[in-house]
Amino acid sequence: MPVKLDDIDRQIIDLLQENGRMPNNELAKRIGLTTTPTLERVKRLEREGVIKGYTAWIDRPSVNKGLTVFCNIKLSVHQLGKMEEFSKHIHGVPEILACYNTTGEYDYLLHVVVKDTNEYEHFLRTKLTQIPGVERIYTGIVLSVIKEQSKIMVTDNGDFNEE
Amino acid sequence: MPVKLDDIDRQIIDLLQENGRMPNNELAKRIGLTTTPTLERVKRLEREGVIKGYTAWIDRPSVNKGLTVFCNIKLSVHQLGKMEEFSKHIHGVPEILACYNTTGEYDYLLHVVVKDTNEYEHFLRTKLTQIPGVERIYTGIVLSVIKEQSKIMVTDNGDFNEE
DNA sequence: TAATTTAAAGAATATAATCCTGATATAAAA
DNA sequence: TTTTATATCAGGATTATATTCTTTAAATTA
Incomplete structure (x- = not known):
């Protein structure tokens, strides 16, 4: 089930979790590529099911x-x-x-x-x-919400070393 | 804290929860308005803090x-x-x-x-x-996930009648 | 009724996404 | 080492979309 992801993919996942509507050209600028390969990567992540969709975050x-x-x-x-x-x-x-x-x-x-x-x-x-x-x-x-985020930290390779 | 929302606002919230990247022209088509007032409404919802942001939904x-x-x-x-x-x-x-x-x-x-x-x-x-x-x-x-969604149902007025 | 406000439409412009072609790099095979 | 195949990327052209501006219509209030 885990998909091979390089560092650029992880950056994309990170940025799109922060702002799911970030325009592709800005995404490209941030990760240091042109728009074409950036868009290709996003589409691939969507195709492979890593990105399952996008959603608006509503104030309850x-x-x-x-x-x-x-x-x-x-x-x-x-x-x-x-x-x-x-x-x-x-x-x-x-x-x-x-x-x-x-x-x-x-x-x-x-x-x-x-x-x-x-x-x-x-x-x-x-x-x-x-x-x-x-x-x-x-x-x-729930009396109060201390923290509530949807963003998950995508680590380098997913292989975890217990020291 | 609750904001005044009409039925169109609720439709927008609903659709953007389903797909946070829905293009404004499609959003407009779905709710039966032109792009201009649709965009104005989305911007207003963002400005008022009803829409707190957009995020990519990642397959964990x-x-x-x-x-x-x-x-x-x-x-x-x-x-x-x-x-x-x-x-x-x-x-x-x-x-x-x-x-x-x-x-x-x-x-x-x-x-x-x-x-x-x-x-x-x-x-x-x-x-x-x-x-x-x-x-x-x-x-x-967690042994298995039966259901996991971010979408919340936005009811008509928020005033709830216990029968 | 007239004045005022609000919401929406339509057209024009600006911006961004997408597609196409070609270049470069990486890896495997002869 | 050379060849071949495969990946990835860049740049420009095209298409689609977002945004702004102006006008119109409807609703509200005096």
């Missing part, structure tokens, strides 16, 4: 989605076999930004974004508790 | 960051007063994508992205446990 309070909640979910034992059905339900709920199958006491971690506690209560009652197999829900309300 | 396994971990952190009581110092440390660690101050048994939830468990162990030993005040760490490894 401005659009009335200022409350973030992380829910830990435990499924009932007899439901654990049919996870596909659970997944299908999750995908249909826009308030759930992310859902991870995790190790530990609970089975799933849900990243939920809503307007306020009222809307969260409504979400719990009409959406989450309606999903079959959900046995226990542990709600962790 | 492709860049050797295929392991996601959520860490719950408990700070020692005497450290809880000086959270600014904790924040400063968090901001300097690129593996930590997000850090939330949460309710519940633990104080913070950390969203961590690394290459593998080896690199995570190194991260724990050389980064996380070095932050002063960290008393307890509960590690939740």
Whole structure:
């Protein structure tokens, strides 16, 4: 799955994570190439699936989605076999930004974004508790966001040396 | 903090979340306006801080960051007063994508992205446990990603009616 | 109704993306 | 070492897109 990337590719990935709309000519200037090879590299990264897309980063309070909640979910034992059905339900709920199958006491971690506690209560009652197999829900309300970035650091080769 | 948005603004936000690089003329076509007012609206949304930026969405396994971990952190009581110092440390660690101050048994939830468990162990030993005040760490490894999106649903007015 | 504001259209200009051709470098094979 | 193939890049021409300016229409207010 890892793709061969050289230092220029990593620079491109870095810059496009900082500004996904950076014009190709500026990108070219920054990495020290002309526009043609720069564009070719970007297109290749898109083609190979390294760059999966571009998105606008929205201020959540401005659009009335200022409350973030992380829910830990435990499924009932007899439901654990049919996870596909659970997944299908999750995908249909826009308030759930992310859902991870995790190790530990609970089975799933849900990243939920809503307007306020009222809307969260409504979400719990009409959406989450309606999903079959959900046995226990542990709600962790986000009081404040210390850090939240989408940018991931692309290191030189990905091969990591433990000293 | 919520900004007045009409239906066209919401369409723009929706489309630019789907494709942050959508050309203005296509955006205009989709929302049924000409390029001029469309561009004006986008610029206004950027100016008002509703659109905070644009970013390329990177495939993490492709860049050797295929392991996601959520860490719950408990700070020692005497450290809880000086959270600014904790924040400063968090901001300097690129593996930590997000850090939330949460309710519940633990104080913070950390969203961590690394290459593998080896690199995570190194991260724990050389980064996380070095932050002063960290008393307890509960590690939740992500076994699989059911859903992961950045797009948030922008509803009509943000005023929510509990039935 | 008249004045004022707001939003949008259309045309003209500026800027950027894309395509084409050719040059250079790197690596493998004779 | 020479030849061949393959990658990558540069520069210019073309096309597409963004941006600005001016005008028009609609909505709001006095």
